[in-house]
Amino acid sequence: MLPDRHIRDGARELPELSRTLDDDGVQVRARCFSRQRAGGAFYEVLIDGFGQYAVIDVSAGSELERRIMEAMEAFVAAAKLRRLAR
C-alpha cells in the first residue's frame, strides 16, 4: 500500500504527528513522513479517507500542525461535495 511504499522509499514516519478526523462516521487519517531531499528536510503528509489519497508537501519550519488540519478539512469538504454531486 502507499504508506509502505513511502517507508520503503526512505521516508520516516512520525506517528506523533498523525491526525484523525471523524466526519459522520467516515474516518480520515493524516500520516506524516519526513524526508531528506536536496533542498533540505521536508514533510510529506498523506491523507487517506473516502477511498482516496492525497499528499501535501510541507517544508521544515512551516506551521506543520496548521497545514495538516487545513488540508484535512479541505480534503473532506471536497470529497463530500463530489459524493453529493454523484
Next chain:
Amino acid sequence: VGTLNRLMPEPNEQVEAGAAPPTVLLVDDEESFHHVLGPYLAGYRLINAYNGWQALDALSKRHIDVVLLDLNLPDTTGIQLLEQIRNERDDVEVIIVTAHSKIKNAVETVKKGAFDFVAKSFENYQHIHTYVERALEHRRWRRDQQDAKTRHQWMRDAFLLLEQSENRELRNIIALLRKVADTPLTVLIEGESGVGKEIIAQYVHAHSSRAGGPFRAVNLSAVPQALIESHLFGHVKGAFTGADHTQVGKFESAEGGTLFLDEIGELAPSAQVKLLRVLQEREIERLGAAEPTPVDVRVLAATNKDLQKEVAEGRFREDLFFRLNVVRVGMPPLRERWRDIPQLAKMLAAKHALRMQREPPTYSRDAMEILVNYDWPGNVRELENLIMRLVAMHPGKAINGDDIPPEYCLPTLNRLAGKMLEHGAKAKGKETRLYFLAREQFERYLVRLMINRCGGNKKAAARALGVSYSTVKEKSRDYDDDAEG
C-alpha cells in the same frame, strides 16, 4: 471662396502600399495645406477632407486612427467638430493643427478631448510623424486601459454570478474555494470543456493573498509536447539547438502569484516528473541550468479527463495525482445550471457590447426560452460565441426567437412536444393520439418560426417550407390569435 464652398462627394484618398498602415484623416479647408503636409505623412493611409461634413462622412464610413483637424472650417468650427467626434467615437485620436496657436485655444481643445495641439509651421510639419506616432501610442494605451476595465468589470460580474448561482452544487463549490483560496493548497478543477474552469481559477487567485501577484494560465493541450518543458520551466542559452537566449518559463513569470495549468491530463510523462518536483520542493530547473531556482507559486490545475482513470491506465503519475487530489472539485456543466443562463446571457451581452463599443441587445421571452432549453454541449464557451454573434448582428435591439439560429431551437421544440404529449395523455387518455398531437405541435412551431423569419409574410413562409399557403394559414391560426390577443 471657391475653395471654401467646394463640396466633394468622397474625400480624396491616397493609399500607400503595404499591410494596413494606420489611417490619418486630414481636415483642413485649404487645399494648399493638404499638398504641403501630405508628403510628411508618407507611410500612413491618408484621407483628405475639406469641411466638417466630409470629415464626419469619412469617420462614419471608414476606419480612422488619427484626425489632424484645423480649427477654421467652412461649415462648422474645429471645436464643434472635435466635440462631435468625441461624442461619437472614442477610438480616434484628434490632433489640432492650426494657425490660431493661442494658448487659450490649445487649453480649450485639449479640455474637449484633443490629444495634442500643433501650430502650423514648417518646423512642426517636419515633426508631424512624431505627433501622429505619439497619438497612436496614446490610443494603444487607452485601448489597453479599456480592455483592462472591461476584464475587471466582467470578472466582478462573473464572480458574483458564481457566488449567487441558482445551482446549489456550484454555490457549495464556490464556498469551499473561498475557504481554501488563501491557503497554499493545490486545487484541481474538473469539468467539461467550456464550463469556465479558468474563471474558477481566477476566483481562487483573486480571493487569495496572492491577488496582487500575477495570474498566469497555460493551456497545456495548446503547447507542443516538445516545447512544454521549456515553456513551463524556461531554458538557458544554448540548452538546445535554437536556444539563442535565456528564457524565463511560466513558473518564474508567475512568481508571487498563481499558475493555472489547464488540461493537465495532456502533460507528457517527462514534464509530469518535473511538475511533481516543483510541487514537492518548490523549485524549478530551467532546461540546461546547473542549479535549481526556488519559486513561490501557487498551482491550480484543471482537466476535462478522468485523472483517476488516467492513473489506472498508466498515463498519469499517481504521485502527481495525489498532490492534485487535496481539493478536487467538479464544475457542473451549463445544462445543469440552466437557471443561471438568463443572467449569464445578459452579462455576456454587456461584456461583448462594451468590447465592440455597441449597445447591448435585450432578449425577448421566446429567445430566452430557447437559450434556457438548449443543452449547451460546448457549455459557457458555446453560449458566449453565440452571444458575441448576436451582439455584432443586433446591437441595441431586442433579440427574438427567430434571430437565434435554428440548431439552438430544437430542444425547445422537443420540450414543447413533450408538454403536448403529457397534456394529450392526461386529457384524452388515448395514447394513439400522442404521435398526432406531437407532430401537430412541431408543425405549428415550425410554421410560426418561418413566418417570423419571413417578416410575417405567410406566402413567403409557405414557399420556404414547400407547403401550400392554406396549410400555413391553418397551422398559424392559434399563433395569430395569440398575437392579436
